[in-house]
Amino acid sequence: MIKKYFLLTNFIFLISLFCLNLQAQSVTIVQPNGGETLYSCEVYPITWNQSGSLSNYWNIDYSLDGGTIWASVASNFQSTTGEYLWTVPNVSSTTVLIRVRDAQNLSTQDISDSLFSINFPIQITSPVGGEVWQGLSTQQITWDAGGTSNTYQIHYSKNGGNTWIPIVTNYSSLTGTYDWTVPNDPGSNVIVRVRDAAQYCKQDISNVFEITPAQPVLLTPNGGEELWPGCSYQITWDQETFYSNVRLEYSDDNGVTWNTAFSSTSNNGSRNWTPPANIIPGNQYLIKASNTADFNVFDVSDAPFTILEPIEIINPMAGDTVYGCNLLAIEMIKSTCIGNFRVLYSLDNGATWSTIITSLSNTSNNNQIYENWTIPNGITTDEAIIRVERAFDNTVFAESEVFSIRPSNDITVTAPTPGESINASTTYQITWDNTPNVSGAYDLHYKTVSSGWTTIATNITGNAYNWNVPNMSASTVQIRVRDRNNTCKANITENFTIIPDQPILLGPNGGEEFWPGCSYPITWDASTFYTNPTIQYSSDSGSTWTTIWSTSTNNGSRNWGVPIGATPGDNYLIKIFNSGNSTLHDVSDAPFTIKTPLTVIEPDETDTLIGCTTFPIRFETSGCIGSLRISYSIDGGDNWTVIVSSLSNSTSGMRTYNWSVPNGINTDEAKIRVERAFDSSVFHESELFSIRPSDEIDVLTPTAGESVPALQPYEITWNHTPVVSEFEIHYSINDGGVWNLIDNNVSGTSFTWEPPNTPTSTARIRVRDRFNYCRHEVSDAFTITPAQPVLLTPNGGEELWPGCSYQITWDQETFYSNVRL
Incomplete structure (x- = not known):
C-alpha cells in the first residue's frame, strides 16, 4: 500500500514538472504578425520574443497560402536576439504567414497571428504583351512601383532576355512612366525590363511584344532629275530609317521591273551611282532603297526621273544633201562622262561603215561639233548616215538621220570605158x-x-x-x-x-635526160608571168600532173631535185602557169627522160665466172643517190652476201667494180645486186649467171673416210696446174671449223705428215696456193685413230718396298687424254 502511494506520488510530481516546463519555454512573433505589406527583394527583419530554456537554434518558414504549404527561410539559425533579416522572395501573395520554431523542439513555435501581403515592387503596365510598335515611333513604358528608390534602369531584349540593351539608366520617376523612342531594330520576341537602380533584384519584365521596321526614307533622286549616262550621281537616304545594309535598285519602267544597282551597301546615308553608258534612255526611272535584311521594307523615289541619251546627233539632218570634197560639221549632244568617240559614216543605210576618226576627244560641254570631215568624192547615195560611238565600246552609239551625198564632177575619165578589155604588156x-x-x-x-x-x-x-x-x-x-x-x-x-600575157617555159623543153636524185634547172621567161608561178611535172605525156611547187618566186629559174623514187620513163613534161590561174600555161615542147637510178649491165645470163678470178661488175648509176652497196647471191636471190658495203658514188653514168670471185662455188643461180647503201628500196639485180670453182689444186690423199693412225708418218698427195708452184698445208679436226698449220712453204705434189694424237672422224686437209689463198682444195673428211699408248716404268723385274714411293712413267705423246693407272 505504501509502495503504491509512493509511485503515484512520483508520477504526479513528474507531470507537474512537465507542465511547469511547458509554461516556461515559449516564442512569440513580433513581426510580421499580420496586416503588413512587404515587397519582393527587400530585406525585412523577422523578430520574435522568446522565454524559457530554448535551444537558440531556429527553423523559420513562410507560407503563401495561409499555412497549407510552408517553404523554408532558414534552418538551424542561431539567434539569441530574436531577429532574422529576411530577403523577401520575388513572389506576390496576400495570404502570407511566418512561422518560427525551436529547431531542437519543434513543438515550441509561433505563427503570425494573421495574414500579411507580399507585393512585387515593380509591375510593368505597358507594354503588356502582344503590342506591335514600329521602329522610330514614341511609345510609353509604364509601371506601378512600391518599396523602390524611384530611380530606375530600363532595358529591352530581342531574344527573350539572353541579352539586354539599355534604354535609359538612373531614370528618376515618381509616376512610373517613360516615353521611349522605339529603336529601328525589328524583332518579334521583344521584352522590356524595369528595375530599381539601387537594388537590381527589384524588377519586372514585360510579356513579349513586337518591334516592326521603321518606314525607310529615300532622299534623292526623288523625281524630276536628269542624269547623263556614265556620270556619277549621289543616291541619298535617311540612314536612321534603315536597320541593316541598304539594297539599291533602279527601274526604267516606273517600277514594273527592277535592276540591281548595289546588292548591299553600308547604311551611311549615301552611295555614288554611275548609270551605265549603255543604259536605256528614258523618263520613267525610279530608285528603290530597301533593307537587305528584308527587301519588303523599302522606299521609292516620289516621282520618276530621266536618264538622257548618251549621244544624240543633231547635224546632219534628214533631207540634207552634201557634196564631195566639202567639209561637213557633225554636231552632237552627248554625255561628257563616256570617254572618247569614234566617228563613222555609211553609204548604204548602215549596212557597212567607214571610219572618219578613231578617237575624238570628249569635251567638257554637252554640245560638241566635229568640223574636220572632208566628204569623200565620187559618192552618189541617198542612204548616207553618220554614226558616233564610244571609241572602246560600240554598243553605245547614235546614228544620224539619212541624208544624201553627191560627187564633185571636176574630172571625168573618158577612157578606158566600162567593161573594156586591154591586153597586158601593151601601151594604152x-x-x-x-x-x-x-x-x-x-x-x-x-x-x-x-x-x-x-x-x-x-x-x-x-x-x-x-x-x-x-x-x-x-x-x-x-x-x-x-x-x-x-x-x-x-x-x-x-x-x-x-x-594577161601567155606564159613561156624555156626548159626543159624536150630531149633532156635527167638522173633521179640530181638537181636540174627549170627556167622560164619571168616577164610573161604576173604572179609567182606554179610548176608541175607529168610522167605520162600530160595525162596526169604532179605539183613540184605550188608557188615559186618569179625569178625565171629554180633547181628541181628529181625524186629518187620517180618512175623512169621518156614521157616526162613540165607545165608552168600563174599561181591560181592554170588556164594560161606553157608545157615542154617535147618529152624528156628520167633515167633508171641503177641498172646492172654485167654479169649477164651468158657469163660463167671462175672462182679466184677478178670479174668487172658493170652498172649504170645516178651519181646523186649516195653511196652504193654491192652484194651477190648463189641461190637466185634468196640470200645475199655483201661484196662492198659502201661504195663511193658521185658521178652519173657507167661504173665498174672489180670483183674477186670467191672459190669453191658451183651454181647456175648467181646474181649481182647494186643498191643504195642506206636505202635498199632503190636497187637493181643482174640476170642469172654461173660460177664454177677454180681447179688449180686437186687433193688426192687422204681420201673420204680413210683412217689415219696418229703419230705415224702419212703422205699427203695432190695434183696442180703450172700456175701454182708453192703451197701451204693445214689440217682441221672439226670439219674445217679451225685450221692448224702443217707447213707454209711446200713444193711438189706430196708431203709426209705425222698426224697429232687427237682422234676425230671429221679431219680434213687443206692445200692452198702460198701466194693466192683463193686457190685451194680441201680434202673429204677422214679419221685420225689414237696412237698406241706406251708405259715406260715399272716395266718388269723391279722390286718395290711397301710404304715407299716409286715413279710410274709413260710416253705422254702416246696418250690423248688424262691417264688412268
Missing part, C-alpha cells in the same frame, strides 16, 4: 575631161579588187597619158585621175579587164 591611152576648177596637174593610179592604188604617173598635164599596161589577170581594174593639188577632186572609172 588613158583620157579624161576637166572643168576650170582643177589645177591642171594630175596624178594617175590603178587598182584591182585585191590590191590598193598603184601609181601610174604623177604631175601629168593635159588630158591624156600613154600607159604601159602591167602583166596581170584582172576583170575589176579601175583607173583614177586625181587633181595633184587637191586630192579630193578625182574621178574613178568603172571596172575594166586586163588580159
Whole structure:
C-alpha cells in the first residue's frame, strides 16, 4: 500500500514538472504578425520574443497560402536576439504567414497571428504583351512601383532576355512612366525590363511584344532629275530609317521591273551611282532603297526621273544633201562622262561603215561639233548616215538621220570605158575631161579588187597619158585621175579587164635526160608571168600532173631535185602557169627522160665466172643517190652476201667494180645486186649467171673416210696446174671449223705428215696456193685413230718396298687424254 502511494506520488510530481516546463519555454512573433505589406527583394527583419530554456537554434518558414504549404527561410539559425533579416522572395501573395520554431523542439513555435501581403515592387503596365510598335515611333513604358528608390534602369531584349540593351539608366520617376523612342531594330520576341537602380533584384519584365521596321526614307533622286549616262550621281537616304545594309535598285519602267544597282551597301546615308553608258534612255526611272535584311521594307523615289541619251546627233539632218570634197560639221549632244568617240559614216543605210576618226576627244560641254570631215568624192547615195560611238565600246552609239551625198564632177575619165578589155604588156591611152576648177596637174593610179592604188604617173598635164599596161589577170581594174593639188577632186572609172600575157617555159623543153636524185634547172621567161608561178611535172605525156611547187618566186629559174623514187620513163613534161590561174600555161615542147637510178649491165645470163678470178661488175648509176652497196647471191636471190658495203658514188653514168670471185662455188643461180647503201628500196639485180670453182689444186690423199693412225708418218698427195708452184698445208679436226698449220712453204705434189694424237672422224686437209689463198682444195673428211699408248716404268723385274714411293712413267705423246693407272 505504501509502495503504491509512493509511485503515484512520483508520477504526479513528474507531470507537474512537465507542465511547469511547458509554461516556461515559449516564442512569440513580433513581426510580421499580420496586416503588413512587404515587397519582393527587400530585406525585412523577422523578430520574435522568446522565454524559457530554448535551444537558440531556429527553423523559420513562410507560407503563401495561409499555412497549407510552408517553404523554408532558414534552418538551424542561431539567434539569441530574436531577429532574422529576411530577403523577401520575388513572389506576390496576400495570404502570407511566418512561422518560427525551436529547431531542437519543434513543438515550441509561433505563427503570425494573421495574414500579411507580399507585393512585387515593380509591375510593368505597358507594354503588356502582344503590342506591335514600329521602329522610330514614341511609345510609353509604364509601371506601378512600391518599396523602390524611384530611380530606375530600363532595358529591352530581342531574344527573350539572353541579352539586354539599355534604354535609359538612373531614370528618376515618381509616376512610373517613360516615353521611349522605339529603336529601328525589328524583332518579334521583344521584352522590356524595369528595375530599381539601387537594388537590381527589384524588377519586372514585360510579356513579349513586337518591334516592326521603321518606314525607310529615300532622299534623292526623288523625281524630276536628269542624269547623263556614265556620270556619277549621289543616291541619298535617311540612314536612321534603315536597320541593316541598304539594297539599291533602279527601274526604267516606273517600277514594273527592277535592276540591281548595289546588292548591299553600308547604311551611311549615301552611295555614288554611275548609270551605265549603255543604259536605256528614258523618263520613267525610279530608285528603290530597301533593307537587305528584308527587301519588303523599302522606299521609292516620289516621282520618276530621266536618264538622257548618251549621244544624240543633231547635224546632219534628214533631207540634207552634201557634196564631195566639202567639209561637213557633225554636231552632237552627248554625255561628257563616256570617254572618247569614234566617228563613222555609211553609204548604204548602215549596212557597212567607214571610219572618219578613231578617237575624238570628249569635251567638257554637252554640245560638241566635229568640223574636220572632208566628204569623200565620187559618192552618189541617198542612204548616207553618220554614226558616233564610244571609241572602246560600240554598243553605245547614235546614228544620224539619212541624208544624201553627191560627187564633185571636176574630172571625168573618158577612157578606158566600162567593161573594156586591154591586153597586158601593151601601151594604152588613158583620157579624161576637166572643168576650170582643177589645177591642171594630175596624178594617175590603178587598182584591182585585191590590191590598193598603184601609181601610174604623177604631175601629168593635159588630158591624156600613154600607159604601159602591167602583166596581170584582172576583170575589176579601175583607173583614177586625181587633181595633184587637191586630192579630193578625182574621178574613178568603172571596172575594166586586163588580159594577161601567155606564159613561156624555156626548159626543159624536150630531149633532156635527167638522173633521179640530181638537181636540174627549170627556167622560164619571168616577164610573161604576173604572179609567182606554179610548176608541175607529168610522167605520162600530160595525162596526169604532179605539183613540184605550188608557188615559186618569179625569178625565171629554180633547181628541181628529181625524186629518187620517180618512175623512169621518156614521157616526162613540165607545165608552168600563174599561181591560181592554170588556164594560161606553157608545157615542154617535147618529152624528156628520167633515167633508171641503177641498172646492172654485167654479169649477164651468158657469163660463167671462175672462182679466184677478178670479174668487172658493170652498172649504170645516178651519181646523186649516195653511196652504193654491192652484194651477190648463189641461190637466185634468196640470200645475199655483201661484196662492198659502201661504195663511193658521185658521178652519173657507167661504173665498174672489180670483183674477186670467191672459190669453191658451183651454181647456175648467181646474181649481182647494186643498191643504195642506206636505202635498199632503190636497187637493181643482174640476170642469172654461173660460177664454177677454180681447179688449180686437186687433193688426192687422204681420201673420204680413210683412217689415219696418229703419230705415224702419212703422205699427203695432190695434183696442180703450172700456175701454182708453192703451197701451204693445214689440217682441221672439226670439219674445217679451225685450221692448224702443217707447213707454209711446200713444193711438189706430196708431203709426209705425222698426224697429232687427237682422234676425230671429221679431219680434213687443206692445200692452198702460198701466194693466192683463193686457190685451194680441201680434202673429204677422214679419221685420225689414237696412237698406241706406251708405259715406260715399272716395266718388269723391279722390286718395290711397301710404304715407299716409286715413279710410274709413260710416253705422254702416246696418250690423248688424262691417264688412268
